[in-house]
Amino acid sequence: MADTVQREERVPETMAGQRLDQIASALFAEFSRERLKAWIKSGALTCDGASARPKDKLRGGEQLTLEATLEEDKRFAPQAMALDIVHEDDDVIVIDKPAGLVVHPAAGNPDGTLLNALLHHAPGQMQLPRAGIVHRLDKDTTGLMVVAKTLSAHASLVEQLQARTVSREYDAVVTGRMTAGGSVDEPIGRHPKDRKRQAVTPSGKPAVTHYRVVERFPAHTHVRCRLETGRTHQIRVHMAHRRFPLIGDPVYAGRLKMPAGATDALKDVLRHFPRQALHARKLAFVHPGTGEAVEFRAALPDDMLMLLDFLRDAADTHAE
Known part of the structure; x- marks a missing residue:
């Protein structure tokens, strides 16, 4: 049986002059632009x-009413x-995503994604927007994601994300020695x-x-980052902006610079670390079904544990 969705949203005055389909995409962000x-x-x-x-321009203040039946999305197998x-x-469903797994099909990754796996694991996900996926991790970022299994759970999680009440904490290993933690409050766009x-x-x-410092090394730092917002590549962009790019980041780290006195073993690890050193370690939210606060944790993956071990060994050698 197909689920129905009933939602109402008031168009903010700040959106005056925008097209209806653009506004709907912002106010009903859990649904694709095509479906809207x-x-x-x-x-x-x-x-x-x-x-x-769809192309009609709105003045602001209008009431948008959505009453629709969610048919199965058969675009993805x-x-x-x-x-x-x-x-x-x-x-x-709370998942610990491995490195290399794309979350949603797109150009260049038509299948083999988390969405495809979810549709096999729980066929009912086919009726939900984006198969219940409410937030994403980059392909090579590991760690925790929550997926909704019902339309009401989906609406609850989307609302919590928009209200910034979902707590998301990440482990990252960056280039550069931080003296202290802090915050980055800078707008991010394309x-x-x-x-x-x-x-x-x-x-x-x-x-x-x-962000706060977990462990310092001669030329690197293990930091713990907490997101207040959830922009694309946010931690990667903010850390690079502060001149502490993530180890292994192929987009924002720039040219690899070897620290003075680095051992051959550490040089080899830094050259060949296969991805940005970023892991979603903790996820906390209000459970959509019970209304209780829940929290989940995921241990560091083996590649980041190995990286930290090499940094510690190199630090000990440096100290000698």
Whole structure:
């Protein structure tokens, strides 16, 4: 049986002059732009109780009403893939994502994604927006993600993410020796010249990252980052902006610089570390079904444990 969705949102005055489909995409962010356009055209998404066109420009203050049936999204095929499930119940699945796993199909990655694996693991996910996925991790970032299993759970988690009440904490290993923790409060948006990258830019969306030092090495630091917002590549961009890029980051780290006095073993590890050294270690939210606060943790993966071991060994050698 297909689920139904019923939502109402008031158009903020700050969105005056934008197209209906753009505004709907921002206010009903859990649904794809294509699906929202189809609902506008069919009359399932109305503006002040009347049908409208996707290209119609709004003045602000209008009431958008969405009453639609969620049909199964058959664009993506279920695929049998191993999932490291930390927790599962009737409302949510919490997954420890490995490095190399893309979350959602896109150009260049049409299948073999977390979404495909979820559709095989729980076929009912096919009726949910993006198969219940409410937030993402980069392909080569490891760690915890929560996935909704019902439409009500999906709405709850999306609301919590928008309200910034979901707690997300990451382990990162950066280049450079930090003297203390701090916060980065800098807007992030698409890079003005390279559309595949993000950047700190005045035209970007607000982004706040808090970080503290876990362990210092002669030329590197193990830090723990807590997200207040959830922009694309946020930790990677903010740390690089502070001139502490993540080890192994192929996009934001720049040219690899070997620290003075580095052992041959450490040089080899730094040259060949295969990904950005970033792991989503802790995830906390209000459970959509029980209303209780829940928290999940994932241990550091082997590659980051190995990296830290080499940094410690090199630090001991340096001290001698």
